Amino acid sequence: MKVIVVSKHHGRSRTFTLGGWTRTLLSVCLLGIPVGLGVLVGNELSKSDGADLFTGDSTKAWNEALSSQTDKVEKTKRHAEEQLGALTLRMAELQARLLRLDALGERLTTIAKLDKGEFDFSHPPALGGPESAELGEAYQAPDFLKVIDQLTEQIADREQQLDTLEALLAKRKIQRDVFIAGRPVKKGWMSSRYGRRTDPFKGHVAWHNGVDFAGKLGSDVVSVAAGVVTWSGERSGYGQMVEVNHGNGFTTRYAHNTDNIVKVGDVIKKGQVVALMGSSGRSTGPHVHFEVYKNGRAVDPAAYIHRTNR
Numbered sequence: 031m032k033v034i035v036v037s038k039h040h041g042r043s044r045t046f047t048l049g050g051w052t053r054t055l056l057s058v059c060l061l062g063i064p065v066g067l068g069v070l071v072g073n074e075l076s077k078s079d080g081a082d083l084f085t086g087d088s089t090k091a092w093n094e095a096l097s098s099q100t101d102k103v104e105k106t107k108r109h110a111e112e113q114l115g116a117l118t119l120r121m122a123e124l125q126a127r128l129l130r131l132d133a134l135g136e137r138l139t140t141i142a143k144l145d146k147g148e149f150d151f152s153h154p155p156a157l158g159g160p161e162s163a164e165l166g167e168a169y170q171a172p173d174f175l176k177v178i179d180q181l182t183e184q185i186a187d188r189e190q191q192l193d194t195l196e197a198l199l200a201k202r203k204i205q206r207d208v209f210i211a212g213r214p215v216k217k218g219w220m221s222s223r224y225g226r227r228t229d230p231f232k233g234h235v236a237w238h239n240g241v242d243f244a245g246k247l248g249s250d251v252v253s254v255a256a257g258v259v260t261w262s263g264e265r266s267g268y269g270q271m272v273e274v275n276h277g278n279g280f281t282t283r284y285a286h287n288t289d290n291i292v293k294v295g296d297v298i299k300k301g302q303v304v305a306l307m308g309s310s311g312r313s314t315g316p317h318v319h320f321e322v323y324k325n326g327r328a329v330d331p332a333a334y335i336h337r338t339n340r
């Protein structure tokens with residue numbers, strides 16, 4: 031084999047003669063490279079799914095994957111909308127409850143005849159909240175949180191106002207309960223007044239330290255105000271006697287009982303039965319001798335009996 035090489039510059043040519051081995055090597059080089067490449071590419075293509083690249087099956091698979099993804103997104107969206115719907119309902123319910131609380135607060139303030147300026151249950155909720163049926167459009171995250179914040183603030187404010195109102199009313203009830211008023215009996219009539227009178231035993235003029243209510247033996251003797259029992263038992267001249275301390279320097283006594291119902295230390299309510307009417311001690315017949323003490327000095331009970339409850 032002869033190989034002729036032509037030089038560019040001088041136009042001269044040179045001739046080589048290749049031997050058998052060199053010829054074989056050159057042939058392998060020239061032919062082997064394209065064939066090797068072809069084999070390599072073929073192998074790669076068959077290894078991968080490249081075979082599908084050129085068929086209709088792949089498009090179908092892709093479409094299926096895409097549709098499954100779309101389904102998932104739809105499902106998530108529906109779920110979110112459902113939750114949002116529930117949340118919106120819950121918020122509307124909270125607002126309605128707050129309105130009812132406001133109405134209650136207003137009513138209490140009116141009943142208690144309290145200064146309106148002190149309590150304010152009337153100002154309307156600051157915001158209505160999303161009401162549109164199209165939840166997807168109504169939803170705006172910042173507004174939603176703002177409404178919840180405002181609701182929380184409003185509830186805290188009402189809570190505090192109602193607490194104060196309750197404390198005020200409780201205090202007023204205590205004041206009313208310890209306020210001495212009314213008669214120490216449910217049934218009976220006043221048989222002797224306070225002050226100067228003829229002593230029923232000795233006939234001379236004497237000072238009567240309380241008022242007497244006559245009635246049936248064993249009928250109820252009731253406390254004219256709430257308080258704590260400070261005496262329950264026999265006492266010289268009084269027979270069986272009950273003494274109740276009402277605070278604020280006030281004490282009342284219920285004497286000549288046939289039986290004392292309460293004992294020392296008992297906390298009693300206004301109108302509670304403390305004893306049964308009798309004639310024990312210095313007494314001419316069933317009656318209750320009722321005394322009122324203000325700062326340790328006996329006062330005319332009539333003023334307290336006839337005053338009306340606050």
Ligand SMILES: [Zn+2]
Pocket residue numbers: 222238240241242318319320
């Ligand atoms: Zn008396």
